[in-house]
Amino acid sequence: MTTIIIIYTFLAICLVLSIWKSRAKTVQTFKMGAKALGNMAPSLLAIVGIVGLILGILPTETISRLVGAEAGITATAAAAILGAVTLIPALVSFPLAGSLFNSGATVTTVAVFSTSLVMVGTVTAPLEISPWGKRRLRLYLPC
Numbered sequence: 071m072t073t074i075i076i077i078y079t080f081l082a083i084c085l086v087l088s089i090w091k092s093r094a095k096t097v098q099t100f101k102m103g104a105k106a107l108g109n110m111a112p113s114l115l116a117i118v119g120i121v122g123l124i125l126g127i128l129p130t131e132t133i134s135r136l137v138g139a140e141a142g143i144t145a146t147a148a149a150a151i152l153g154a155v156t157l158i159p160a161l162v163s164f165p166l167a168g169s170l171f172n173s174g175a176t177v178t179t180v181a182v183f184s185t186s187l188v189m190v191g192t193v194t195a196p197l198e199i200s201p202w203g204k205r206r207l208r209l210y211l212p213c
Contacts, residue, residue, distance in 0.1 A: 110159065117162050125169055134174025141179075153186030160188045172200045 088096045125133070137145045159165070167184040171177065 076155070110161075114159065114162060117158055118165075121162075121166050121169065125173060128173075130173050133170070137170065137175040137179045141174050146179050146182050149183035150186045153183040154190040156187055158187060163187045
């Protein structure tokens with residue numbers, strides 16, 4: 071609880087400093103953030119809904135059997151592949167990882183899934199090539 075108080079106090083101080091430095095830029099930034107949140111909201115709600123349905127339909131024992139300690143290395147490899155090809159925002163990946171862990175998935179499997187989900191970007195590579203170019207993107211790709 072103390073950490074949350076410290077973080078929100080720091081954020082409040084930063085907000086006051088931002089308003090003090092330039093009220094117009096602060097308001098403009100909040101408008102841009104609200105617009106971005108409005109654009110992301112439908113996809114975020116859909117993903118959270120689908121994850122909620124899957125976690126509600128599948129019993130905890132099934133999830134534990136598929137991605138728990140019983141599944142072994144195959145669950146970890148499947149989580150890495152699934153994370154690499156899934157297009158889910160990082161904002162959703164961490165609550166999803168927590169839900170999977172609470173349902174019986176191992177820490178290793180959840181860590182591999184969330185790491186590959188956020189860092190690999192197989193699905194987003196064509197989108198990133200467009201503004202950055204193949205040559206510059208090649209520095210970040212493992213191939």
